């Protein structure tokens with residue numbers, strides 16, 4: 046329950062293709078919020094709760110190559126339901142802010158725009174699983190997929206590629222367009238960030254937007 050005098054926290058998500066810098070920027074934003082005394086929990090999808098992390102293992106296992114995008118979408122939403130129930134909801138209601146490294150827009154872009162699962166199915170899942178617990182603010186880190194895949198590859202070193210990084214370049218182009226279309230459809234929530242710049246320049250832009258959109262509201266309430 047949200048107490049009468051307690052402001053529920055803000056819910057911020059980072060989205061975008063492989064290697065775009067989501068994890069890097071999510072951590073930097075958490076640090077900046079922390080420096081202002083705002084308690085911020087960093088979480089991720091798929092995962093973010095013990096059961097959802099188990100589903101993450103399944104989803105990122107490169108051995109299961111032949112599964113359908115619909116099977117994936119159902120698993121992502123199963124994991125998301127647990128993540129929302131056990132981690133996101135309680136954290137926000139306790140007044141923490143929460144930054145998630147990927148959330149629903151990734152399912153819409155990967156399994157929807159790029160994978161071909163119909164928008165109707167995803168909207169229905171979204172309505173039942175997420176409802177009105179949508180992010181207050183979403184950053185879409187955008188860059189040419191060739192660059193992001195290269196970054197992800199360099200970071201990975203000799204580790205095995207996961208099932209999503211392994212998809213062809215055409216898939217990653219549809220993915221990029223999928224994210225851009227989401228941003229266009231929801232300009233109040235989504236900010237497209239040019240991710241092909243140095244880390245500090247990106248972090249500054251992200252912070253400016255966060256301050257403008259969320260900080261005054263939280264501080265003045």
Ligand SMILES: Nc1ncnc2c1ncn2[C@@H]1O[C@H](COP(=O)(O)OP(=O)(O)OP(=O)(O)O)[C@@H](O)[C@H]1O
Pocket residue numbers: 061062063064065066067068069070196197199200240241242243244247
């Ligand atoms: N702006 C940047 N310029 C150059 N390299 C970057 C930049 N941002 C992140 N990197 C590096 O690129 C790699 C991928 O970054 P990061 O892990 O943050 O991306 P990601 O979007 O979380 O990737 P994934 O989708 O694989 O989880 C890391 O090695 C990171 O240090």
Ligand SMILES: [Mg+2]
Pocket residue numbers: 067068069146
């Ligand atoms: Mg990451």
